Amino acid sequence: MTDESTSEQIDRRKFLKVLGVTGGGALALSGCSTDRVTKLIPYLVQSEDQVPGVATYYASTCTECHAGCGLHVKTREARAIKLEGNPEHPVNAGKLCARGQAGLQGLYNPGRLKGPKARAADGSFQEITWDEAINRLADKVGAARGKIAVITGAAPGTFSDLLSAWTTALGGQVVRYHAFDHEPMRAANRQVFGIDELPAYDFAKARYIVSFGADFLETWLAPVEHQRGFAESHGYQDGQMGKHVAFGPRMSLTGMNADEWHAIRPGSDAVLALAMANLIMSERTGAPADANGLRGVLAPHTPEAAAQETGLPAEAIKRIAREFASAKPSLAVAGGVGNQHRGATELCAAVNILNYVAGNVGQTVNFGAALAAGDGYGSMNDLAKRLDAGEVTVVLVHEANPIYSLPKSSKFSGKFAKATFKVSTSLFLDETARECDLLLPGHHALERWDDARPRRGVTGLMQPVMQPVFNTMATGDVLLKVAQRLGGPLASISAPSFEAYLKTAWQTQVPRGSDFDTFWRGALQRGGVYGSAPATPVRLAPGAQQVGYHKPAFDGTETAGDFIFSAYPTSMLHDGRGANRPWLLEMSDPVTKITWHSWVEIHPDVARDLDVQEGEILRLTSPFGSIEAPAYVYPGLHPGLVAVPLGLGHTEFGEYAKGRGVNALDLLNGEAPGGFLPYLATRVSVAKTGKYQRVAKTEGNVRQLGRGIADALTLEQARSGVAPALAEKAGGHEGEENPPREVAALKGWREEQQEEARLGAYAQDFPKWAMVVDLARCTGCSACVTACYAENNIPTVGPEQILRGREMTWIRIERYYEGGESPGEPLETRFVPVMCQHCGNAPCEPVCPVYAAYHTADGLNGQVYNRCVGTRYCSNNCPYKVRYFNWLAYGQQAFREPLNLQLNPDVTVRARGVMEKCTFCVQRIRGAQNQARMEDRTLADGDVVTACAQACPSSAIVFGNIKDPGSRVARLASDQRGYHLLEDLNVRPSVTYLAKVLHEAEG
Amino acid sequence: MAKPVAGVLGSFVHIDAATEAIRALRAEGRTGLTVYTAAANHEVEEALGITSSPVRLFTLIGGLTGCAAGFGMTLWMSVDWPLLVGGKPIASVPPYVVLAFELTILIGALSTVAGTLILSLLKPTTGLAYDPSFSDDRIGIFVPVGPEQAGSVERLLKTAGAVEVRRED
Amino acid sequence: MATLAHDAHTPTQTHAEVTRDVVNTLGTAGRGYFMLLGLAVAMFLVGAVTFVALLKYGLGLAGYTPPVMWSVYITTFVFWIGIGHAGTLISAILFLFRSPWRTVVYRATEAMTVFAVMTAALFPIIHIGRQWFFYWLLPYPNSRYLWPNFKSPLIWDVFAITTYFTVSSTFLVVGLVPDVAAARDKMFGWRKKIYEIASLGWKGTHEQWRHYTRAYLYLAALATPLVLSVHSVVSWDFAMSLVPGWHGTIFAPYFVAGAIYSGVGMVLTILIPLRKALKLEHMFTEYHFDNLAKLTLFTGSILFYAYAMEYFVAWYSANKFEQTSFWLRAFGPMWWAGWTMIICNAFVSQLFWFKKIRTNLTALFVISIFINIGMWFERYVIIVSSLSNDFEPWAWGQMNPTWADWGILMGSFGWFGMWFLLFARTFPVVAIQEIKETIPWPRLRKGGH
């Protein structure tokens, strides 16, 4: 709100009612019933930027991870209803990942703390007023005499500055704690280049990408930026296409998107990098001069030696090394959390060398950006020690949940408990907050003022886009109020509000020759100020000589039949912060397609040896603990590995997260040396419990049985203009063609049918909406699915319903395997986003007895919810099975207060007993048409963008009017890679898929 | 209850006797006979010289009406609010044949029954003498005559072989 | 079990005896009857409660697992519609063919038809997502100017079932009128009054017979194509779609044959106990069961052929989708259901080649149970197994029924049994007047006519 002063005075209960006014449609949940809002409550004061029925967009910054993507927050009737990427933002350029979009469910989470609380004598929490709360905090910090520690997960920015200033003024210590802090990378950069920062990686430029277990499409650094770049580099464009090779013990989503994935022995990847560097050095000159000093160091690491260690054939290593060197520029990345073994630092150093000798540093590896990072695991351990020693009496935890994200074996919670007064500003009652004495729930990022500096040169602004949902207070204001009360050392820190503090801080940034207000307004509109970081040229530091390789070490004594344990982060749950968002829990994991619970991945061979079926509950035991979870047989593993995803197994953190799944951290060594938490450094024994639990996955048949659903061409075929071979694939006739007579007859019949159809409504002057999906760009990240959930009020159904296959994903990502059936044959993964194909001859339409499914004049396959009686015949007759039935009033349980505030008022909330499906975002189409009509113009290409197309980080989805020859969609649909799903059925889909392009398999 | 019709009611066990009686009565020029049987019997029909019933006309008319209604309804309703489904013509006859057929049968059958009722009501049986045994194993013949001629009729029936003759007045 | 009175081609009874025996079946019943009735009502109540639950919480209570959007309810719907067909076949078609053995059995089977259709007619309502909007399927004038979509096979269904129910119940009632009159004349007191009204003033005058016989003929003539059309329409619910396993040209005849097969099975299941309970052993004789068994054998063989054809065509078409679908039907997760259907229908009926089996009531009864089970599974397999693996492999899924499915299934049997039991004690289950028609009247002189 631009005008806080007056609107603040509307009390919150009223505010919710105010939403009731025009958002009535959205608040009434019973969808297709005519129940109505009976009261009209007007705004007290009209805010200039809110017009009922018209969406207002505010620029802001995403705080779901430290990539600091820019946001456009869509608000209706003063409620945030959707998060989209900010096109002007250099990091994400208008795109947004699933986790970022689910930030909305953090804002409206039922598990949020509704106001300040303090622990009473009996240990329970009881509500207090903000004044009390601030007084207590002030008294305690006043009395602490410097024995104060602050654990903060906040991104660098003005608030963080205030926090440090505040703490240091009190003589306390600030620990910036990020669960995934990439310490090995920074250590390696110190060692090899003598620079302590995380560089920015330019995937778009790279022609050849080698990933040593860095999941850059999931959680590594800035996934959205990387995916954008990856799509640019790896997407097929006029005959050109980069190559991506992934090494690692587990095939993550990144590995699935690689042209080659090699399962190497866990922890042996450093020597691989060194061997490649060695080969490059020995075979070609042109490496930076100072690299020559490395020859000696690299000499012992021959490809053969590497082959020994990794289990890869030396030839493969040589080939990849040569390809890597010859592609200019190329890029090697390492340091993924899931691959943090004991030798992680060694690995990152080796990869630095590899990049350096290949001349990539400064090309695709750009120092100077200094990506946001914390103080690292080491300093957290130090703090733990100080807590243990009782050197700290007051702890303030902000946007961090160490008690969950540190392994139990680190005994952190015990040490934490030794502090006498513990304060949490968490929005939720998470594990750490549960241990605290004072809860000061802060505002959600969408409710408060702040800024973020994800990297040098980029500052994103956050502004309150709506009234706070609950009685919370921005922590910045808390700090200032405390300062106000205490004075003394804090006297220097004073501002009427954090907003004011922020503005003063920004005064310094005003460029010469412009006044603050215009500058500030401009920044607010653009979402921040975006410059480019000055590149910092780096040279090899003496430490570079220390690079080397040591055999991987693992906790636990090596015994027969045990496995290396991998705890890896998933793109949905990250470090566990996603676990209380229904969207992210229901969003099937892009790799395994499992929802709502934990699982243990085991290799098919191992499963055969141990006679383990999917769903059999396995007990994993390490020296540090043991967990039980159902087995999932996954071919993308090194046979010596078992893997469990991170992020679940919360003991607090709201109804959705609490008691769901297991916490993989329980098996890890919390006191491991080396300054980082090793996630791939433990041995576990696997025991069958004999218990079973059906795995709640959305996975169907993983083989496409040659039905030509996920089609692919080799690079050669694509270049030579071969169309995807559909005739034989799409089920019709084995190889041989129809006799010409039949072909002619079929063609004639089709035309006649279309002719007659025209009697109805394929009238010429209407547009025909169509979509193109480029499978060469799609990475299966599922951002589009979340976007669809947010845009179309799709309810989450929960694990029990998923077990019955009743998920409501209007757009789903199908993941098919190719090959991998005989030993040695590489396993290829293909992702196909499948939504309603809006067929011209839609089989679903004629079978509906009440015309609830019918064809609109503009080529949409219309679905009229309020006419539907629920015979479900349409779904039976849909070859793509993209129609979803609302079996049990899903809306009621999915959108309960306050989650219902996120509902999009432009879209009907479907009632129980009604068929629903992708509408090509018809509400956006009609909205754009209304707008165009108001402005007496016709729609232009790009006026209508569906939610999925808007979100897709790799821009694989394009939407538009296919009748307009100038439109992008029309051009792409005529691409020679284009094909339709199940084309032989002659249902004439409006969605064209562009076949994936494969590098010829070599070696 | 209408007032009883005067006449003579003869009850037979044997079919040939009954038919004989009928023939004799018709030879005498008696009209308005009513013959009761427990089941349809063509010998009786022959004796009475009955022509086949006009009920089939109702069936025909009903059937045709149904067929027309079927096509009319479907075609008109399709174009009344034209909606395109599955790229098929708005008013496509083939599927509508099914509905036309069903309505043909439905209205055809109903009108047949209606016809039977109407036709039966044209010859009301109220007031005619009746005996429960007629629905069992007896054949009844009722001759509406005045008291003056009743005697001769009784005699005729007896001679024909009636097991029982009753006079109604 | 009972041995059958020997060849009863020509009835040995007199008119009087027929009337007596049949009318004796009416009126007060024994404890066994009321226990059966109680059971039926109880089962019906289970179904009713389940339906209320469906109304309150939604169809999700049943075992639906996309892509299987139709399962037990539609299966049971088709099952009951099928049951009906034998009745109409025997009462109408065999009437036109002047088949002598139909006379005794037809009343019971016609009643079965009506109640089976009454049962089936419930399912289109039960199975839809918003049952309270069922009437939107009817073409009634409304303020929204909206009409149903007559291109949808479901609308054909609505019309076919309505017609079928109306016509077959009319046929039953018309047939009953003279018999009710006969009963009336044997009754006293309040019973007489009731039958008096029910007999619509039937006296059996030659005029009444004149119109009656004609009307009956035409009703039979109309019912004959109807019975063929109804199950064809039902089969088109599937054949009109493009689901592999449904999209077959042989479906109409295949389903009609199956319907009659299942119907005759049910007739046997009902008649064998009934004749005993009503002490009509001398009327329902070996001759009748022998013929029913032959009919079963005939239709069963047609099914045998149809099954074989389905698999052959699937293979011969070289269509991947069809091939996969049928392969999985036989060897997929639902193999057990697939084989139950084939064994119970195609093979068991072949036993009827042997007269010994055709005329052994115990064997007949057991086999008839197999037929009922087999035919229910036929529909279950065709519907569920075809849906669970069609075009999009990723969307494949298997479904398991829940209590809500079984509850409704049980309720449907209760509902059917309830009506049939009530009928059997209230109205003549044997057509008095038609039997009498076949009994020669006594004559004074020999020869003559």
Next chain:
Amino acid sequence: MRTLAFVGGGALVLSAVVGATTLGGRASPHPAAKDTTIVSSLTPGQIAKLPGPRQPIFFRHDIHAGQFEIPCRYCHYSVAVASEPGMPTMETCMGCHLVIGGTDSIAKAEITKVRKAWNDKQPIEWVRIHTLANFAHFPHQRHLKAMGPMACLTCHGDVKRMPQVYLVNKVNNMGFCTNCHMQRNINKDCTACHY
């Protein structure tokens, strides 16, 4: 800024009042003003007889929109630009009623309510009269653009003459919409409204 709006609004309406009372609405451009049926003060008896639900505040459209000719869009501010007509904010009311206290006792009483509500920062909870089922989407702006000045009348009736607004047309009945669309031969596509 805000106070400016207050004074501005006040002035506008004040002039309108003066105009209407002193000049008796003579030479006013709109026919509704010549209309004499508008009785500026109603007896409680008459009020009781009025159709439609009783609102928390007896707001008289006939005086505001009829007599003083305040354009509909002055209060329903977003009706011409958005799908939602927009309810006048309390601020809008006070824009005039800071200055105007009402002529007769009833009016005075009602206006005091408004002022009280404003001082207590309690929005008035009007009783909703026109409602659409939430699966039907009605873009007001399009209809205003298409039908011009008569737009409001067509569905809401002649509010200018209603001392108390009541439901003239069953706007939530699809027949009401389709009738119009058919007469004018406008888009009958289902997804024009239902999505």
